Amino acid sequence: MTSVGSSILTALNAGSGIDTSALVTSLVSATREPKQTAITNRQTLNTSRISALASAASSLDTFANALTEVLSGAAYTGTAASNDASIASVTLLSGGSPAGLPAQLTVDQLASARVYSTGATSSATASSLIGAGTFTITKPGTDPQNPTVFNITVDENATFADAAAAINAADTGVTARVVTDTQGTRLVFKGETGADNDFSVSAARADANDSSSPISQMSFASTSTAQNAKITLDGVAYEYASNTIDDAIPYLRIDLNKASPGTTVTLSMSQPTAGLSDLLKEFVSAYNTLMGALNTATATGADSSSAGVLNGVAGVRDMKRQLSAITSTQLAATGTYKTLADIGVSTNRDGTLTLDTVRLASVMEADPEAVTNMVNPKVSTATSPGLSALMDTVRDNIEKEDGPLKTAQARYDAEAEEFTRQLEDLDEKMTNYQDHLTTIYAAMETRLSALKATQSYLEQQIEVWNNSDS
Incomplete structure (x- = not known):
């Protein structure tokens, strides 16, 4: 933008022979450049820190979420099974792992619903009139x-x-549908199991004297x-209103498919020990990738130019400290093995992990179920959280709102805004400075x-005087 002073200078730049416009530009540039360089250098470092902190938090989230997803899969939670799915099948429910398996189940009776059908009317269709009247549904319930x-x-x-539509809209727990077959058309009513x-159902015509309307001729x-469904589970008899049972065994859904009194069905759970060694190897590898990136970002260096971009940032030091404590933190309150260190995972001086595969193979051979329960317990608790929890x-501790990491991110975000403001302020001051110099020149x-x-x-007068003297 051309300033007012610069326009004046351009108009008058004819007397001295000095390029005052270039002189003003040079003076302004000499004043601006060191200040602008100092701000932009700090701005660049701050931007790098913001990016690095965001990357560290994102990597931690990805690592934790991936671990949770893997450990919640059937390969590590185990698989529920029934030895006769034609009688009863099973499905795992989210939130934990079933306890008390294997269990012995007998299905003595399936749950069923009351069904009523009207007599078929051979000349009627779904669109045939039934006449005015009232359907009465009576549900005795428990009283x-x-x-x-x-x-x-x-x-x-x-x-x-x-x-049928009016009955369904009444939300009584009884549904109605129109059925037309070779015998004719009828209404079918079905309750819940x-x-x-x-329930019972009856129909009455609105006009007591009209005996010709279909509704007056309906019988049910x-x-x-x-x-109710009747089952025996480990010798104890139970009754349920539904053939789908979610609360007989925690975290296990049992679907009753056929009554078979006297036949015992075994419900069981496979133990996920086969892939645990591979999981721990992948865990150590992924963890070391995360910690290696943090180490690079926080490296001290010989001078500031070679130091990591997050060197000295308290939030990242806190992150590394909490991560490094994982191997010594209790994963199980009971059992032979309670920490990752117990099964061969140790922390190096730089915070990375080392897996003693010989030690891991030994403990897996000695007590694979204990290792499995420690790493991935059936039910996670405060004292026995397991690796995922x-x-x-x-x-969550690293990323809490008032923690060092969030505090550092907030500080650098505020500094980014401050550097932008400083550059805008410098632009304004240099414009004013240029106008001031231009006015002076x-x-x-x-x-x-x-x-x-x-x-x-x-000079002209002197020349005239000299000529007159001669």
């Missing part, structure tokens, strides 16, 4: 003396399909009884031009 009664009313324009969900026949805790140019004109006049 037959005080049943719950629902009345669903339809008008004279209602069809079989309309009646379980004895407490039993029960085709299924509402009953420990890493999550370390990550413009005034000087004006004076020099006046002096030059005076000099020229005197």
Whole structure:
């Protein structure tokens, strides 16, 4: 942007013969450059620190999340199984691992729902009118003396399909559908499984004298009884309203598929010991990659130019300190092995890990289940967190809002804004400085031009005097 002073100088730059515009530019540049260089150097370092801190936090998140994902897979949590899935099948539920397996199960009776069907009307279809009236659904529940009664009313324009839709919309726990087959059209009512969900249904026409409407001719026949599922689990009898059971064994869903009194089904859980050694090797390798990057970023160096970009940052020192304590932190409260150090994982002086494969092979051979339970317990607790929960805790402690890492990130973000402000302030000051110099040199140019004109006049007079004397 051309300043006012610069425009004046350009207009008057004819008297002295000095390139005052270039002189002003040089003076402003000489003043600006050392200040701007100092700010931009600090700005560049600060930007590198912001990027490095974000990268460190992201790497830690990735590491912890990947570990959780791997350990929650079937290869390390084990697989639930039934030796006769035609009678009962099993599925793992999230949140933990089943305890108390293997277990012996007998399915004595499946849960079923009450079903009623109206008599088939040969001339009717789903769109046929049924006439005005009321369907009454009565549910005795747990107190037959005080049943719950629902009345669903339809008008004279209602069809079989309309009646089914009205019953379904009433949200009674009973559903209705229209069925048309070779015998004709009928309404079928079905409740929920379980004895407490039993119901009865009846229909009455709105006009007691109209005996010709289909609704007045409806009769209801029960085709299924509402009953509970009955099972015996490890010798104890249980009843459930559903054939899907989620709470008989924690973290295990049992689906009852067929009643088979007298037949014992074994529910079991495989032990995930085969791949644990490989997992620990991959854990050490991934951990060392993370720690190696932190070591590079925090390297001291011979001078500031060779030091790591995060050298001296308290948040990163705290991160390394907490990570380095992993091998000595308790993963299990009981058992032969309680820490990673117990099974051959040690911390080096630079914070990286070393895995003693001979030691690991020995403990895996001696008690593979104890190692598995330590690294990946069936249920993680405060005293027996396991490796995944420990890493999550370390990550959460490192990244807590008032911790050293977040504090460092906030400080460098604030400095980034300050450096931007300083550069903007420097631009403004240098513009003002340039205008000031331009004004000074413009005034000087004006004076020099006046002096030059005076000099020229005197020289002419002297020349005239000299000529007259001759």
